[in-house]
Amino acid sequence: MIFDFNPKSQEAANEIGAKFFQGDVSKAESVEAAVAKTVEEFGSLDIAVASAGVGGEGDVVTSTVENWERTNGIDYSGGFYTNKYVTEQLLKQGYGGVVANLASMFGLVAVSNNIAYSASKGGVMDMTRAAGTMHAKEGIRVNAVAPGVIRTPLIDEPTLEQYASLHPAGRVGEAQEVAALITFLASGKAKFITGATIPIDGGYTAV
Secondary structure, eight states: OEEESOTTHHHHHHHHTOOEEEOOTTSHHHHHHHHHHHHHHHSOOOEEEEOOOOOOOBOTTTSOHHHHHHHHIIIIIHHHHHHHHHHHHHHHHTSOEEEEEEOOHHHHSOOTTBHHHHHHHHHHHHHHHHHHHHTGGGTEEEEEEEEOSEEOTTSOHHHHHHHHTTSTTSSOEEHHHHHHHHHHHHSGGGTTOOSOEEEESTTGGGO
């Protein structure tokens, strides 16, 4: 199930044979409906990836209240709603499950000119610790990944080249590398990992 605000995600769902549910992750009732629809379509919900996010802009003075509320509404509250309703469903099912949250290297280190984004991703990591330990005995594992700059259509090549030099690895990351880490965390090979945030940032936060 792909849950997205953008109706164009229907095309991506069609390409991979998935279902699509259009909604707004910043609205609790929309996330709750997405979980219910997933269970209706598939009979259960076993793995969830909370990946919705926006960038935000501005420092502690220049950030507008509207920017703060929008960024945290999607990146932080949206993550909470996803964790909440998914975990409720996993508890009903009674056999565990996995949630993977998308944090950021800018939740691990400050980005002073983008306070809303940095705060939201720091919040995601603390939420992951709390959610990942609360129901661990019931087999519900919650972890987060903290990517560095990743090559996506949202970032142009000149900007990617500038970011590449900031990573000790000398390059930006690729989306499939993040996907591979999430796949590992969702697998039985990672069944003793919960409440953790794992950087995947080419060494950015290690120096």
